[in-house]
Amino acid sequence: MENLKKILEEKTTDLNNDAINWPDSGGHFGNYGGCYVPEILMHPLEELTTAYQKAQKDPEFINELKHLLKAYVGRPTPLFLAQRLTEYIGGAKIYLKREDLNHTGAHKINNALGQILLARRMGKKRIIAETGAGQHGVATATVCALMNTQCRVYMGTEDMRRQSLNVFRMRLLGAEVVGVDAGSRTLKDAINEALRDWVTNINTTYYLLGSALGPHPYPQMVRDFQAIIGQEARAQILELEGSLPNLLIACVGGGSNAIGLFSEFLKDSNVEMVGVEAGGRGKELGEHAARFHFAGGGRPGVLQGTFSYVLQDLDGQIAATHSISAGLDYPAIGPEHAYLHDSERVSYVTASDNEALEAFQLLAKLEGILPALESSHAVAYAIKAAARLSKNQVVVVNLSGRGDKDVHTVADVLGVEL
Amino acid sequence: MNRIAKKFQALNKTERKALIPYITAGDPDLAATEALILKMAECGADIIELGVPFSDPMADGPVIQRATERALTKGTKLIDILDLVSRVRKVSQVPIVLFSYFNPLLQFGLEKLAKKAAEVGIDGVLVTDLSPEEAGNFLSILCRYNLDMIFLLAPTSSDERIAKVTKLARGFIYAVSRTGITGIQQTLSDTVVELVLRIRKHSNLPIAVGFGISSREQVKEVCCYADGAIVGSRIVAEIEACKDQTQLLEKIGSLIQELASD
Numbered sequence: 001m002e003n004l005k006k007i008l009e010e011k012t013t014d015l016n017n018d019a020i021n022w023p024d025s026g027g028h029f030g031n032y033g034g035c036y037v038p039e040i041l042m043h044p045l046e047e048l049t050t051a052y053q054k055a056q057k058d059p060e061f062i063n064e065l066k067h068l069l070k071a072y073v074g075r076p077t078p079l080f081l082a083q084r085l086t087e088y089i090g091g092a093k094i095y096l097k098r099e100d101l102n103h104t105g106a107h108k109i110n111n112a113l114g115q116i117l118l119a120r121r122m123g124k125k126r127i128i129a130e131t132g133a134g135q136h137g138v139a140t141a142t143v144c145a146l147m148n149t150q151c152r153v154y155m156g157t158e159d160m161r162r163q164s165l166n167v168f169r170m171r172l173l174g175a176e177v178v179g180v181d182a183g184s185r186t187l188k189d190a191i192n193e194a195l196r197d198w199v200t201n202i203n204t205t206y207y208l209l210g211s212a213l214g215p216h217p218y219p220q221m222v223r224d225f226q227a228i229i230g231q232e233a234r235a236q237i238l239e240l241e242g243s244l245p246n247l248l249i250a251c252v253g254g255g256s257n258a259i260g261l262f263s264e265f266l267k268d269s270n271v272e273m274v275g276v277e278a279g280g281r282g283k284e285l286g287e288h289a290a291r292f293h294f295a296g297g298g299r300p301g302v303l304q305g306t307f308s309y310v311l312q313d314l315d316g317q318i319a320a321t322h323s324i325s326a327g328l329d330y331p332a333i334g335p336e337h338a339y340l341h342d343s344e345r346v347s348y349v350t351a352s353d354n355e356a357l358e359a360f361q362l363l364a365k366l367e368g369i370l371p372a373l374e375s376s377h378a379v380a381y382a383i384k385a386a387a388r389l390s391k392n393q394v395v396v397v398n399l400s401g402r403g404d405k406d407v408h409t410v411a412d413v414l415g416v417e418l
Numbered sequence: 419m420n421r422i423a424k425k426f427q428a429l430n431k432t433e434r435k436a437l438i439p440y441i442t443a444g445d446p447d448l449a450a451t452e453a454l455i456l457k458m459a460e461c462g463a464d465i466i467e468l469g470v471p472f473s474d475p476m477a478d479g480p481v482i483q484r485a486t487e488r489a490l491t492k493g494t495k496l497i498d499i500l501d502l503v504s505r506v507r508k509v510s511q512v513p514i515v516l517f518s519y520f521n522p523l524l525q526f527g528l529e530k531l532a533k534k535a536a537e538v539g540i541d542g543v544l545v546t547d548l549s550p551e552e553a554g555n556f557l558s559i560l561c562r563y564n565l566d567m568i569f570l571l572a573p574t575s576s577d578e579r580i581a582k583v584t585k586l587a588r589g590f591i592y593a594v595s596r597t598g599i600t601g602i603q604q605t606l607s608d609t610v611v612e613l614v615l616r617i618r619k620h621s622n623l624p625i626a627v628g629f630g631i632s633s634r635e636q637v638k639e640v641c642c643y644a645d646g647a648i649v650g651s652r653i654v655a656e657i658e659a660c661k662d663q664t665q666l667l668e669k670i671g672s673l674i675q676e677l678a679s680d
């Protein structure tokens with residue numbers, strides 16, 4: 001009995017130690033991840049991996065990125081104690097990592113900036129990207145304007161409808177926005193179309209993928225570029241509180257803001273982490289985007305270059321998803337999250353459309369902050385979690401973006417005519 | 419020796435090249451697919467590539483995307499496609515390669531699929547988005563059931579990759595004519611000749627060229643340097659354009675005859 005307990009304990013520590021070193025050279029996080037793409041893309045992905053590995057070690061690249069993150073994006077972002085929200089709930093202290101204060105209004109720019117510098121090093125003259133909520137598209141259009149690079153963004157027509165403000169922003173920034181009318185007309189379909197463009201124009205084009213998704217090296221690269229969130233937050237909370245937080249919370253679409261916050265803390269075994277998926281409006285397949293919800297159709301599978309949890313029917317056809325937030329409305333989750341889920345290092349929960357809407361309004365009234373509907377999912381769970389924790393405990397919520405883009409959607413749902 | 423190897427041997431003896439049409443199973447419905455396979459074989463198709471419809475065909479152009487949608491709307495399932503092949507086998511020995519994205523096969527169960535595929539008389543499997551790096555497990559399963567895994571090589575494949583892939587490949591090698599998605603194109607690129615020559619340095623397997631081949635002239639052109647030509651979108655587009663179902667077999671039959679003619 002004692003022995004077994006010891007072995008089990010050893011195993012968990014092992015997993016925790018492992019988590020820091022993934023992926024392996026093939027891009028695997030445990031069994032997940034990898035490179036499931038047509039042969040045409042294999043060599044270009046190898047080239048991308050090599051270029052990225054070189055850049056990572058090049059002081060010139062690192063310094064330029066650091067400089068732009070500070071001077072252009074406005075980093076570091078504050079870690080803000082949400083005092084009124086904390087008092088209102090009466091539980092743990094709630095800190096907000098203010099990624100909404102980044103230039104362009106979300107964490108997406110951290111990654112877009114890193115990748116555009118990489119694309120420039122690789123001599124690529126044309127950038128393509130996909131976007132769901134439009135935040136990654138805006139971030140990409142922005143860095144392309146900054147670097148004087150041609151930019152095309154694919155976006156599902158359903159997303160173009162609900163995030164029309166961001167469509168106009170991208171066009172103002174000089175990007176070409178191409179509507180995708182296939183499938184569910186959301187993020188997944190935009191990625192398919194971007195991949196088709198990429199295989200066709202492989203020699204000239206850099207695919208600037210926006211989340212910790214897709215084939216190797218994207219999940220690793222996007223995580224690394226977003227890791228600045230957690231690096232800052234860890235130093236900030238140590239300075240503010242003198243100790244590590246008890247709980248980290250982030251919403252999970254593809255998983256980039258979440259892994260960006262989590263990765264720096266994975267080695268801190270006392271820090272709990274929760275990823276919040278979109279619970280949508282129901283438990284049936286098609287009504288949510290909760291990939292870890294087995295009864296709701298989430299099972300390991302291959303979609304768009306990677307092996308991870310995927311919402312699908314019994315025949316392996318990819319399911320439709322629903323979320324009030326376009327950025328969480330995607331049937332697969334980044335492969336590192338699949339690994340962190342199975343190893344139980346991170347827990348995954350859901351927040352419904354309605355819970356997110358309530359959190360959106362509550363944060364606006366109590367803190368004067370309009371969170372993105374994506375981030376509102378994290379806030380919604382934080383409200384529940386903080387209530388269960390004691391006053392001397394600390395929660396850090398990743399406020400991944402600002403909610404201006406969502407004002408129309410919220411007005412619609414609340415029946416307000418603008 | 420399986421049906422694919424036998425076919426290439428027979429073609430070799432008569433100094434002929436392989437015509438390999440692709441159709442999406444279930445487009446316009448499975449009964450039509452069954453009849454189309456038999457008709458194509460009768461009219462000069464040497465090997466059939468039978469597509470398994472998948473909701474997210476990221477390597478396909480609009481023509482095959484629409485075929486996939488039609489097949490899925492009809493409720494086409496992998497198990498029914500396999501059953502269809504068993505019916506075909508009662509009357510025809512035309513080699514059949516199952517052409518699929520990985521996820522539908524994975525969810526069916528790789529072992530179960532291989533067993534059933536061997537039972538019904540499928541000869542090979544080509545998985546568009548299964549890179550050789552990730553194929554190990556499935557490859558060894560297919561080997562046990564004596565099924566060929568067909569690999570793709572592309573103009574972007576480095577010589578190192580070609581060396582690696584040709585070691586794993588069975589049946590024949592699918593040389594992708596260009597960087598891009600499936601679809602019809604007017605002129606073939608020169609890069610494919612170079613690709614076929616590069617592959618030849620590493621392998622004695624037959625090489626078939628596909629992607630964009632859509633006319634008899636292009637088939638002939640490709641067959642000057644390769645062992646076969648794969649024609650997909652042209653045939654699928656013809657199936658789509660045929661509004662009168664009673665004429666479908668005739669139409670596709672004469673298209674195959676035309677593509678196969680000297």
Ligand SMILES: Cc1ncc(COP(=O)(O)O)c(C=O)c1O
Nearest residue numbers: 135253254255256257327374401
């Ligand atoms: C503000 C915001 N948060 C979160 C997300 C979800 O993406 P990820 O899970 O990659 O952070 C998005 C995506 O568009 C977003 O715009």
